[in-house]
Amino acid sequence: MKPIVVRKSKGLQGTITVPGDKSITHRAIILGALARGTTVVKGYLPSEDCLHTASAFRSMGIPIEEGKKAGDPLRIEGKGLRGLSEPSAVLDLGNSGTALRLLTGVLAGRDFFSVVTGDESLRRRPMRRVVVPLRQMGAEIHGRQDGDRAPLAVCGRRLKGIAYALPAASAQVKSALLLAGLLADGRTVLTEPFPSRDHTERIFRGMGIPLEIKGAELSFDPPSEFSGREILVPGDFSSAAFFITAATIVKNSELTIRNVGVNPTRTGLLELLAEMGADIRLENRREFNQEPVADLVVRSRPLKGLRVRPESVPKTIDEFPILCVAAAVAEGETVIRGAEELRVKESDRIRTITLELLKMGADIEELPDGLLIRGGRKLSGARCAGHGDHRIAMALAVAGLAADGETTVEGSQWIATSFPGFEQLLQSVAQ
Numbered sequence: 001m002k003p004i005v006v007r008k009s010k011g012l013q014g015t016i017t018v019p020g021d022k023s024i025t026h027r028a029i030i031l032g033a034l035a036r037g038t039t040v041v042k043g044y045l046p047s048e049d050c051l052h053t054a055s056a057f058r059s060m061g062i063p064i065e066e067g068k069k070a071g072d073p074l075r076i077e078g079k080g081l082r083g084l085s086e087p088s089a090v091l092d093l094g095n096s097g098t099a100l101r102l103l104t105g106v107l108a109g110r111d112f113f114s115v116v117t118g119d120e121s122l123r124r125r126p127m128r129r130v131v132v133p134l135r136q137m138g139a140e141i142h143g144r145q146d147g148d149r150a151p152l153a154v155c156g157r158r159l160k161g162i163a164y165a166l167p168a169a170s171a172q173v174k175s176a177l178l179l180a181g182l183l184a185d186g187r188t189v190l191t192e193p194f195p196s197r198d199h200t201e202r203i204f205r206g207m208g209i210p211l212e213i214k215g216a217e218l219s220f221d222p223p224s225e226f227s228g229r230e231i232l233v234p235g236d237f238s239s240a241a242f243f244i245t246a247a248t249i250v251k252n253s254e255l256t257i258r259n260v261g262v263n264p265t266r267t268g269l270l271e272l273l274a275e276m277g278a279d280i281r282l283e284n285r286r287e288f289n290q291e292p293v294a295d296l297v298v299r300s301r302p303l304k305g306l307r308v309r310p311e312s313v314p315k316t317i318d319e320f321p322i323l324c325v326a327a328a329v330a331e332g333e334t335v336i337r338g339a340e341e342l343r344v345k346e347s348d349r350i351r352t353i354t355l356e357l358l359k360m361g362a363d364i365e366e367l368p369d370g371l372l373i374r375g376g377r378k379l380s381g382a383r384c385a386g387h388g389d390h391r392i393a394m395a396l397a398v399a400g401l402a403a404d405g406e407t408t409v410e411g412s413q414w415i416a417t418s419f420p421g422f423e424q425l426l427q428s429v430a431q
């Protein structure tokens, strides 16, 4: 695939929309498959990660039909909570950690055997975080390094609800346990040290599954059944983040991004950029099935560095690569700590963003659990690598808009895991 080539921009202008939310699309497919009857998912994200989730459910006997043309909804014919059938082949979830971890939760309580796996990067990522609590629920799961690495073989067992305190905030772990809890005997009770994204909780409620939330504690009793329905997916905040940051750091920009999901458990970047001096207005606030949505109007502003507080980490988790780009052009120092999770994402993001921004002339240093960026250095175009990580590749393309000369980003094919059409959209608004 051809690398992305970006030149210094004179300003981003226009009104755009970004593709549907990846986290919500995964959950809509999963809940639609477990519901009884038809679920229609409008605005879903047709990216590789989400299509892997859909094909896994097709392999378990659930009819899922994609629209004939772009923008058409996804139709899922759910067969009820116990309606999945044993897949006759290994379920390959590609590059998607969310798909693999959530599916492990779905599969643990079935009356059949299944194997989940993924690409080389996914097979290197830690799975014990879901396997350990699922085993406490009674699951039998085998894998390399005592179940810490995929492929994972899941021998379906009868599960029991447990009370579990997550050692670290993680929406993937929380969601895997909630999905396993749907088939467990008794109540599932979960607590997290900081709130992680709550799309699973919102979609449970939207599907009519009662869930109790008291402070940091989440609990529910398994329902007997629930019915399919229409789900409208907002634009992905994590995709909008690249355009929000680009319009903030490239002088003479004014960009409107419509229909963006602004769930407060996701929008840490908005708070951090505002603290750095950005001008981002939220207009036309509304809801798409329990999820807050707004249009964002972004104007360029000079930024200053900041210290990221630990409670901001979970709600900013996927935005650190692009925050590093903002910090590199800001005046002063930015310190990110308590973000060791970044080392086990699609790449070791602490290392890969440091390596690549150094090539562009940034003053950036790795810390064991974060980054130290001394901003204000002039960035210059370079030949950069995407390290098989969609968000690293997109962050570097945005850095290229603010850098002198030409920036080339190799590995652009990975962007299709979350943001098909990114390059064309960026070229259409950047002059």
Ligand code: S3P
Binding pocket: 022, 023, 024, 098, 169, 170, 171, 172, 173, 175, 196, 197, 317, 318, 341
């Ligand atoms: C996701 C949760 C986050 C995030 C990932 C998507 C989800 O991971 O990084 O891109 O959809 O639940 P963790 O829960 O591991 O932090």
